[in-house]
Amino acid sequence: MSNPRPTLQAVAERSGVSMKTVSRVVNGERYVAADTAARVLAAAEELGFRPNALAREFRAGARSATIGLITGDVANPFYSRIARGAEHALRDPGYSLLSASNDEEPARERTLVTQLVDRRVSGLLVVSADDDHAQLDEERRRGTPVVFLDRAPTDVDADTVVLDNADGMRQAVGHLLERGHRRIGLVGDLSRLSTHRERIDGFRDVMRQAVGGDWERYVRSGSHDVRAAAEATTSLLAEADPPTAIVTTNNRITTGALGVLAGRPDAPALVGFDDFDLADVLGITVVAHDPDEMGRVGAEELLARIGGDDAPARHHVLPVRLVVRRSSGAPVTTAS
Amino acid sequence: MSNPRPTLQAVAERSGVSMKTVSRVVNGERYVAADTAARVLAAAEELGFRPNALAREFRAGARSATIGLITGDVANPFYSRIARGAEHALRDPGYSLLSASNDEEPARERTLVTQLVDRRVSGLLVVSADDDHAQLDEERRRGTPVVFLDRAPTDVDADTVVLDNADGMRQAVGHLLERGHRRIGLVGDLSRLSTHRERIDGFRDVMRQAVGGDWERYVRSGSHDVRAAAEATTSLLAEADPPTAIVTTNNRITTGALGVLAGRPDAPALVGFDDFDLADVLGITVVAHDPDEMGRVGAEELLARIGGDDAPARHHVLPVRLVVRRSSGAPVTTAS
DNA sequence: TTGAAAGCGCTAACAG
DNA sequence: CTGTTAGCGCTTTCAA
Secondary structure (H helix, E strand, C coil): CCCCCHHHHHHHHHHCCCCCHHHHHHHCCCCCCCHHHHHHHHHHHHHHCCCCCHHHHCCCCCCCCEEEEEECCCCCHHHHHHHHHHHHHCCCCCEEEEEEECCCCCCHHHHHHHHHHCCCCCEEECCCCCCCCCHHHHHHCEEEEEEEEEECCCCCCEEEEEEEEHHHHHHHHHHHHHHCCCCEEEEEECCCCCHHHHHHHHHHHHHHHHHHHHHHHEEECCCCCHEEEEEEHHHHCCCCCCCCCEEEEEEHHHHHHHHHHHHCCCCEEEEEEECCCHHHHCCCCEEECCCHHHHCCCCHHHHHHHHHCCCCCCCCCCCCCCCCCCHHHCCCCCCC | CCCCCCCHHHHHHCCCCCCCHHHHHHHCCCCCCCCHHHHHHHHHHHHHCCCCCHHHHHHHCEEEEEEEECCCCCCCCCHHHHHHHHHHHHHHCCCEEEECCCCCCHHHHHHHHHHHHHHCCCEECCCCCCCHHHHEEEEEEEECCEEEEEECCCCCCCCCEEHHHHHHHHHHHHHHHHHCCCCCCCCCCCCCCCHHHHHHHHHHHHHHHHHHHHHHHHCCCCCCCHHHHHHHHHHCCEEEEECCCEEEEEEHHHHHHHHCCCCCCCCCCEECCCCCHHHHHCEEEEEEHHHHHHHEEEEEEEHHCCCCCCCCCCCCEEEEHHHHHHHHCCCCCCCC
């Protein structure tokens, strides 16, 4: 039944050459006579030889041809598109992706980092859920390149690939102001996330100019899942003087808000952060960007580091753009 | 800068015991004196020792604590939820997921299988894009357990986890018939996919009873992406006698159909296969199921096989259920 | 152009 | 309870 995989040694015996010669042939090195190579190849073929990647990578100092990817949840479309972008970029260089979800929990993230480093991944791409990056920095110093995606760490200086969050929010709010909105609400994620903070900063920058100190009146942070976002949206609408427009700070929050807003005749205008599959069908105005690109750029940065590039940390900022659709509606004409 | 990770041997020297003893402590084996263990642990801690998983797994006959997952595209929500389900089930037993996309191309799938087997994964979860499973079967016989997800192979007898596709489609069509529809269209994926064929079978079963040999009139197979689905939908609507209802056979096709149908006053009723994030907001009737569960069941089947279970192949069929929403509308009253 | 020897870090197997 | 020995499959010296 389960005849074991032949080893390189078996191929050597079969073809009557040394292991080193087989190794040379298998790895396409030079300095092998054509007929020797042919003989070895034939033997390998016949025996069904396949090099043992574990053995190869185990050798001194070597690392596995594997990259660890840590995100909050593989099934979140934002993260899974990052994964796709990274996978595509890593394909040709021959790396596989070990992907894992931290469920947005710092403790779990640390376990994953340990696990991946123990497995000697060649590098780490991480959308960190942790504020403290001492562990990651330690591993980086020990020799595992790390690239931070989406959320830039504030406690260490490392390679990052992030969105232009503040700019995106400025565009969103600027657009709503142009359309005449003044009571603009914001439903946002946990304040500890740097992305969230930057988006709030953008919101404030533009709003303060328009409405002054009152800018924070309709800001509701802390929604980390669809349900919480729905509740925050509902509470905004229940205000005495409800906002005429709402911006959300990520795809899940947009989903939650939509669940509340859909079908309401008095629904405020809406601009969501992150584009999503059916945004065009639903006619939702969004701050769009390309998550695949984030994965791709991160992977390439990592490959450079793996290749020995030890220049100072690089900080990539990916552009975002406002895609105007029906949900940001016609200009508001009602008095404040 | 990059002081290398200490080895088990270093810990042994530091604490003045043999490597085997350190190994025992590190692996929590019994028969170690409490104070010896304490000393070893202290040394390990002090040196920052971490076992080299590669070395550990490399050893004779051992396999890596890794499971390969092959799907069409990590960023497709159906697949990424399978990944999540599998990841969660594999977490406690200590396995990591090496996930890769075959882009629905058989050639790429074979490359991936080779790559993963070379890396000595403990098992393989695969949503196969290939009709020919000789390679996978060969690897299975060589000792790598394989579980087929979503699409059952017809050429080999192996463990499978699939949906009750025909039943789902029967429910969808039965529901539309009940509402009075007779001209029911179907926009479907590539005919070579077993899932698609089964869904068509379900469609035919119910339709033949209602409309006889005419059941195939509005069936359009072969749409493998959103755009093709949109085109097929458009062409259905352009018929002289267009269908009053349309069923789609997966989430991407539903997206394509929605792009065409949304906003059309004469839009036919719609039932989609696969539930999706905003289906409730959009009010789309769907055949729902739980992709996480598919990943979970597949992972557990695999774990059983890894554990040595060599019972005959098991075939898990997961239930689907019709979720009625607005898109399947009010009963049709127009004459045929 | 080819080969021999050594060793990566760890753990079974077998003593003590 | 603890230690010794051997070896996983491969590649890197170094030598022929």
